[in-house]
Amino acid sequence: MRNSIGLGCLAIAALVVAAGDASAQTEIQWWHAMTGANNDVIVNLANDFNASQKDYKVVPSYKGGYPDTMNAGIAAFRAGNAPHIMQVFEVGTATMMSATGAVKPVHVLMKEAGEAFDPKIYLPTITGYYSTTKGEMLSMPFNSSSTVMWYNKDSFKKAGLDPDKPPKTWPEVFDAAKKLKAAGHPNCGFGNAWVTWVNLEQLSAWHNLPLSTKSNGMDGWDTVLTFNSPLHVKHLENLVELQKDKTYDYSGRTNTGEGRFTSGECPIFLTSSAFFGNVRANAKFAFGNAPMPYYPDVAGAPQNSIIGGASLWVMGGKSAQEYKGVAKFFTFLSDTDRQVELHKKSGYLPITKAAYEKTKASGYYEEFPYLETPLLELTNKEPTENSRGLRLGNMVQLRDVWAEEIEAALSGKKTAKQALDDAVSRGNQMLRQFERTVSR
Amino acid sequence: MSDPEGLTPLHMEKRAIFGGRALPYLLLGPQLAVTLVFFYWPASQALWQSFLLQDAFGLRTDFIWLENYRDLFAQGDYYRAMATTAIFSIAVGALSLSIALMLAVQADKAIKGAGVYKTLLIWPYAVAPAVAGVLWLFMFQPSLGLVARGLRSLGVDWNPLLNGGHAMTLVILASTWKQISYNFLFFLAGLQSIPKSVIEAAAIDGARPTRRFWTITFPLLSPTAFFLLVVNIVYVFFDTFGIIDAMTGGGPSKATETLVYKVFFDGRLGGDLGSSAAQSVVLMVIVVALTAIQFRYIERKVTY
Numbered sequence: 001m002r003n004s005i006g007l008g009c010l011a012i013a014a015l016v017v018a019a020g021d022a023s024a025q026t027e028i029q030w031w032h033a034m035t036g037a038n039n040d041v042i043v044n045l046a047n048d049f050n051a052s053q054k055d056y057k058v059v060p061s062y063k064g065g066y067p068d069t070m071n072a073g074i075a076a077f078r079a080g081n082a083p084h085i086m087q088v089f090e091v092g093t094a095t096m097m098s099a100t101g102a103v104k105p106v107h108v109l110m111k112e113a114g115e116a117f118d119p120k121i122y123l124p125t126i127t128g129y130y131s132t133t134k135g136e137m138l139s140m141p142f143n144s145s146s147t148v149m150w151y152n153k154d155s156f157k158k159a160g161l162d163p164d165k166p167p168k169t170w171p172e173v174f175d176a177a178k179k180l181k182a183a184g185h186p187n188c189g190f191g192n193a194w195v196t197w198v199n200l201e202q203l204s205a206w207h208n209l210p211l212s213t214k215s216n217g218m219d220g221w222d223t224v225l226t227f228n229s230p231l232h233v234k235h236l237e238n239l240v241e242l243q244k245d246k247t248y249d250y251s252g253r254t255n256t257g258e259g260r261f262t263s264g265e266c267p268i269f270l271t272s273s274a275f276f277g278n279v280r281a282n283a284k285f286a287f288g289n290a291p292m293p294y295y296p297d298v299a300g301a302p303q304n305s306i307i308g309g310a311s312l313w314v315m316g317g318k319s320a321q322e323y324k325g326v327a328k329f330f331t332f333l334s335d336t337d338r339q340v341e342l343h344k345k346s347g348y349l350p351i352t353k354a355a356y357e358k359t360k361a362s363g364y365y366e367e368f369p370y371l372e373t374p375l376l377e378l379t380n381k382e383p384t385e386n387s388r389g390l391r392l393g394n395m396v397q398l399r400d401v402w403a404e405e406i407e408a409a410l411s412g413k414k415t416a417k418q419a420l421d422d423a424v425s426r427g428n429q430m431l432r433q434f435e436r437t438v439s440r
Numbered sequence: 441m442s443d444p445e446g447l448t449p450l451h452m453e454k455r456a457i458f459g460g461r462a463l464p465y466l467l468l469g470p471q472l473a474v475t476l477v478f479f480y481w482p483a484s485q486a487l488w489q490s491f492l493l494q495d496a497f498g499l500r501t502d503f504i505w506l507e508n509y510r511d512l513f514a515q516g517d518y519y520r521a522m523a524t525t526a527i528f529s530i531a532v533g534a535l536s537l538s539i540a541l542m543l544a545v546q547a548d549k550a551i552k553g554a555g556v557y558k559t560l561l562i563w564p565y566a567v568a569p570a571v572a573g574v575l576w577l578f579m580f581q582p583s584l585g586l587v588a589r590g591l592r593s594l595g596v597d598w599n600p601l602l603n604g605g606h607a608m609t610l611v612i613l614a615s616t617w618k619q620i621s622y623n624f625l626f627f628l629a630g631l632q633s634i635p636k637s638v639i640e641a642a643a644i645d646g647a648r649p650t651r652r653f654w655t656i657t658f659p660l661l662s663p664t665a666f667f668l669l670v671v672n673i674v675y676v677f678f679d680t681f682g683i684i685d686a687m688t689g690g691g692p693s694k695a696t697e698t699l700v701y702k703v704f705f706d707g708r709l710g711g712d713l714g715s716s717a718a719q720s721v722v723l724m725v726i727v728v729a730l731t732a733i734q735f736r737y738i739e740r741k742v743t744y
């Protein structure tokens with residue numbers, strides 16, 4: 001009895017000590033949207049950072065998918081208890097950066113915290129998406145990817161195609177898809193996830209065409225959509241024509257259709273390079289990936305691709321001590337070895353030039369060429385005003401509106417031209433609405 | 441309230457007599473408080489928000505009078521969402537009420553294993569709307585779904601990703617399935633409260649089962665049916681966005697975008713709280729009007 005009381009006292013004492021220890025630390029709340037293996041990556045990062053020093057403690061919490069996390073953060077900000085760090089997908093960039101006062105730009109954060117910070121060490125095609133036109137970094141890139149073309153080497157062999165020479169141009173893809181369809185893929189010669197990202201956003205950048213004026217919105221909120229150009233219309237017309245006999249088959253607006261590649265149903269599938277983990281785990285066939293196809297009659301194509309993924313935003317209204325912790329964490333994240341490890345483990349792109357060089361020098365890409373394809377696309381040429389990135393307000397909803405119009409064209413309700421014209425005019429209305437709310 | 445055949449028992453005195461004023465108000469209090477907190481307060485917030493133009497973070501707010509409403513009624517999409525809602529709610533309401541009634545009538549009969557049968561029928565009610573959506577999606581997903589494969593092997597080009605009619609059928613089926621249990625439960629309770637003697641008397645008089653159902657059971661079920669009609673209208677108008685979001689996301693090309701889904705889509709995904717609030721006010725007005733019409737015209741035909 002006496003003994004157990006003694007034990008109880010000890011336990012209480014231990015608790016008090018632990019609590020005292022915790023209160024000396026500054027907690028940094030990090031809200032994110034990663035599940036599965038990528039969630040482990042985040043938890044490990046936080047643990048490693050917490051073990052590396054004693055003053056700060058990063059506490060990650062999962063808040064649902066990308067839109068959910070962003071909405072949770074916005075709601076928390078309205079209620080006065082926003083997290084310190086919030087992971088926001090690339091299409092939320094305009095919404096976040098327009099919220100002056102609600103967010104703290106990374107370049108300001110690093111300067112105020114006195115943390116050494118050189119924006120030039122980062123890969124410009126990645127940070128460009130999250131920077132002002134003057135090159136000031138607004139958010140810290142975290143997980144980045146780009147669109148690549150995944151293909152099934154076994155199916156290629158069966159259809160009499162060379163598995164080591166994937167098609168390079170769109171006409172070649174269409175031909176290959178027809179052969180694949182005849183050789184055991186009746187429902188899908190080729191397909192893609194993220195229909196607007198692949199067929200409008202990346203298509204524009206890859207052919208050096210503007211998606212919208214003012215450098216795709218980066219130079220001002222008064223941007224006007226321009227993706228109803230002849231090339232855009234021609235591409236959609238091709239898809240509509242091939243949809244009729246399922247040489248191309250529509251697979252939805254997000255990435256829910258990706259299973260059609262890993263199950264073997266679609267032998268060619270355009271989607272994110274970050275699909276790698278999933279392919280490696282689930283595909284029961286030899287697979288490969290290649291850069292996105294292009295139209296050879298467009299002068300200068302291919303240009304360079306743009307990124308997808310998410311970055312870390314720092315929320316406003318926190319104490320200097322807390323910001324110092326966030327700044328230290330960002331320095332920790334940018335470390336070359338840490339970036340190399342993250343890149344290899346998650347399949348997402350390294351954000352610094354040094355990490356890319358180091359991975360390359362180690363010969364890693366000879367064994368896993370799939371991981372380098374998106375980097376080769378992103379760095380293919382010096383980015384132009386059409387291929388630096390996108391900055392459109394209401395982007396989440398814009399994508400849905402564009403997808404609706406593409407669906408209308410693919411189901412034969414509208415011509416490709418009409419659908420893209422409507423997507424542009426409806427999108428422009430939404431952009432004006434956004435402009436009205438941010439520029440008062 | 442005519443009762444020519446004298447089938448219903450003598451009318452009970454419905455009014456209670458209270459001595460003072462305090463007690464009745466005290467008894468009403470909890471109910472009023474709940475209504476105030478959970479209906480009037482949020483409803484008034486929505487009304488106020490619908491006059492505002494605000495960014496997602498609430499950093500800048502402008503009072504813009506009725507501009508949100510004007511923009512809304514200038515959108516062709518809004519009228520399309522209304523038409524979609526009409527088709528969707530009539531289909532779900534009619535299907536879920538009639539199927540539930542049929543099942544309840546069958547379950548009310550003295551059959552073997554009635555208990556198991558009833559329990560199984562009630563289960564779907566415990567499934568969350570989004571889960572119900574995903575469940576149905578698995579069965580009907582064009583490339584992986586079991587039912588979809590069956591349909592395709594029968595030569596039907598099943599494709600809810602591009603065919604609006606297919607997508608609509610899918611959300612109607614899932615929403616109906618989700619609501620049948622609830623309706624079933626009430627219909628069954630209603631059936632069990634009908635005195636057997638009345639039906640036996642009709643049987644002795646030589647009325648066949650079908651005739652007994654339409655002349656006795658159905659009229660006596662009418663209070664239940666009326667209650668369920670009101671509840672089902674509320675269900676299809678407000679509670680189905682989870683199913684739609686999980687299954688079609690309103691697509692393809694807005695074919696399954698109902699009014700409530702549009703409220704969710706514009707407000708939560710689009711961050712346009714003003715328009716979303718204006719839409720919910722319009723939606724509230726529609727449902728209040730529908731309910732009032734039901735009480736005014738249909739309730740007259742109800743036999744209590």
